[in-house]
Every structure is written in structure tokens, then in C-alpha cells.
Amino acid sequence: MKIFPESPEGQIIDVPDGATYEDLLKILDINQELVILLNNGQAVPIDGTVDAGTITILRAISGG
Incomplete structure (x- = not known):
């Protein structure tokens, strides 16, 4: 899978089978x-x- 956390070029990473999006964010420390x-x-x-x-x-992003 290709991940675009910040930059347009993104990065490609592997995650374990059955991983959730929460697990993915933990891997990326987000x-x-x-x-x-x-x-x-x-x-x-x-x-x-x-x-x-x-x-x-x-x-x-929120503001006020």
C-alpha cells in the first residue's frame, strides 16, 4: 500500500494481515x-x- 502522510510522493509500507487503521497510525507514530x-x-x-x-x-485542523 502507498501512504501519503505529509508529502505528495508518499511512502510504501507493509502492515501485518488483519491490521486496523489504528494500528497503521501507531506504526507511523501519528x-x-x-x-x-x-x-x-x-x-x-x-x-x-x-x-x-x-x-x-x-x-x-480547527480554528476559531
């Missing part, structure tokens, strides 16, 4: 409270099983 995950452009639940594809990690 706080799950601060991001939105997309797999092939579709939002995915944090407890969903990681599927092959292009994962985009967007920082959730």
Missing part, C-alpha cells in the same frame, strides 16, 4: 485524534481493517 484517513479517496473508520490501496492521511 495521533489518531488529529487526522482523517482515506483509502482510495474514501473515508475509512479507524477500527476498520486496512485494505490494499492508496491511503491518504489528512491532518484535521
